[in-house]
Amino acid sequence: QVQLVESGGGLVQPGGSLRLSCVASGIIFSRVRMGWYRQAPGQQRELVAEILGGGSAGYADSVKGRFTISRDNAKNTVYLQMNSLKPEDTAVYLCKASLGFSEHWGQGTQVTVSS
Numbered sequence: 001q002v003q004l005v006e007s008g009g010g011l012v013q014p015g016g017s018l019r020l021s022c023v024a025s026g027i028i029f030s031r032v033r034m035g036w037y038r039q040a041p042g043q044q045r046e047l048v049a050e051i052l053g054g055g056s057a058g059y060a061d062s063v064k065g066r067f068t069i070s071r072d073n074a075k076n077t078v079y080l081q082m083n084s085l086k087p088e089d090t091a092v093y094l095c096k097a098s099l100g101f102s103e104h105w106g107q108g109t110q111v112t113v114s115s
Helices: none
Strands: 003-007 010-012 018-025 033-039 046-051 057-059 067-072 077-082 091-098 103-105 109-113
Touching: 003 091, 018 033, 018 091, 018 109, 033 067, 033 077, 046 067, 046 077, 057 067
Parallel strands: 010 109
Antiparallel strands: 003 018, 018 077, 033 046, 033 091, 046 057, 067 077, 091 103, 091 109
16 A cells, blocks of 8 residues: 655744655655645645656745755655745645555644744
8 A cells, every 4th residue: 555654844943944754655656746735724735846756846936945845766755855944834744646546645744933
């Protein structure tokens, strides 16, 4: 079965940095589109960044220039490097694997940006 396990969340001050990781199993990772989403309490889940198997990436306008998505196919891992963090970045960050017939989600990792 498909499993996605996120890590790397925590509490940081505004302007700080975090790197999130998502380790996938149960898929041919190099063929799968991976994404990072976030959801704050009472809010809709929103796309933060997405990366294709070949490495092409896209970002939400709110994080362009601050966040970088990358993947290491040898480690079945997708990363989200988050720099210059703002309080409005506070959310649960979730990893998603998109297949042709289904989507799979991790449980999420909490990111809190506060002084």
